[in-house]
Amino acid sequence: MRVAIAGAGAVGRSVALELTENGHQVLLIDKSPGSIRSDVVPDAQWLLADACEMSSLAEAGLHTCDVVIAATGDDKVNLVVSLLAKTEFSVPRTVGRVNHPSNEWLFGESWGVDVAVSTPRLMSALVEEAVSVGDLVRLFTFRQSNTSLVELTMPADSPYTGRLVRDVPWPRDVVLVAILRDNAIETPDPERSLEAGDELLFVTAEDAEVEIGSLLSPKS
Structure with missing residues (x-):
């Protein structure tokens, strides 16, 4: 898989290092010479350029990328990069970093963002996940398909504790993954049986989330 990352700061480099270690081809793009640190991610390609410029993205060969990650510290830049990648270069998948929670509503299909990653939201979700039993916690939202990755920790008093996966009448548009x-x-x-304390991960349509909670944890 070929991945272009706009923004070679700490976040972009960390993502690039992980991806290259997993065998993917990665191109890091940044307009700041100080951010070009090829020694940190030696297996990645590097391009000193402005990712908001069409000519730079064409030079980067964005049309050959499977994924574009807009990972700069500027939400405006991340939106522009995502939009250009999707509309001008037909990139199949775009991921946009949300720096300020008040801008999260912008990171959707209208700006070419398939997946929005908001650090504050993700951190709060992980805190909830760590302390919640029987409550459904949304970990991640896939905006293009209106589906979410959600988690529920099975409470001991769930009517389905000890029951087999096949015996649970799962709601429509819900997949236990x-x-x-x-x-x-x-x-x-x-x-496989469901046991108290199990952390269940689902991919589900947003309107089916309440049904999961009501099914597995009626008191929630």
């Missing part, structure tokens, strides 16, 4: 148990990831096989 993983069960986290005893620091291990379990596949949601039909014959």
